[in-house]
Amino acid sequence: MTRGLIKFESDVLNRILTLAGRQTNIVVSNVLVFSEEKTSKGMFLRFQKKSIHDDQVLSQLGKRVYCDVTGLEYGVGFVLYMEDNDLVSLEVFTHGPEEFPRGEFSYTLSEI
Numbered sequence: 001m002t003r004g005l006i007k008f009e010s011d012v013l014n015r016i017l018t019l020a021g022r023q024t025n026i027v028v029s030n031v032l033v034f035s036e037e038k039t040s041k042g043m044f045l046r047f048q049k050k051s052i053h054d055d056q057v058l059s060q061l062g063k064r065v066y067c068d069v070t071g072l073e074y075g076v077g078f079v080l081y082m083e084d085n086d087l088v089s090l091e092v093f094t095h096g097p098e099e100f101p102r103g104e105f106s107y108t109l110s111e112i
Contacts, residue, residue: 002048003033008107009045013090015109016062016080031087042076042093042100047086062090063112070106072098 005013005028013028034048062078069076074096081088094100 001033001035003036005029005031005033008105009033009090011107011109012062012065012067012078012092013080013087015065016078019064019111020061026085026087038100040099042091044092045090047088047090066110066112068108068110069101071101072096074098076100076107 010028010031013026013031017026017028032048033045035046037044060079060081062080065078067076067078072094074094077093077095079091081090092100
């Protein structure tokens, strides 16, 4: 399964990269999702890119971005994994016992 980003994913990536001040050649609208794993608490997206070796050090971004989601008391957080200015994966998770919403939902992204 390879697909483009939905609006929420695109908005999140743009916000994380902007707040991190990363100078990359990434065009978010061209990013493809290679695989997606959904859980009751969030999702884990892997992006299509060159092969990654387990022993390579990945930078982690996104800890400064908070997402207020209508219907969730504690909101949603993110960790974006990158290697050599390439996107590797995005982890999306709820900050509490609530389940991640399915389908369309309203959200507001902000800096922590």
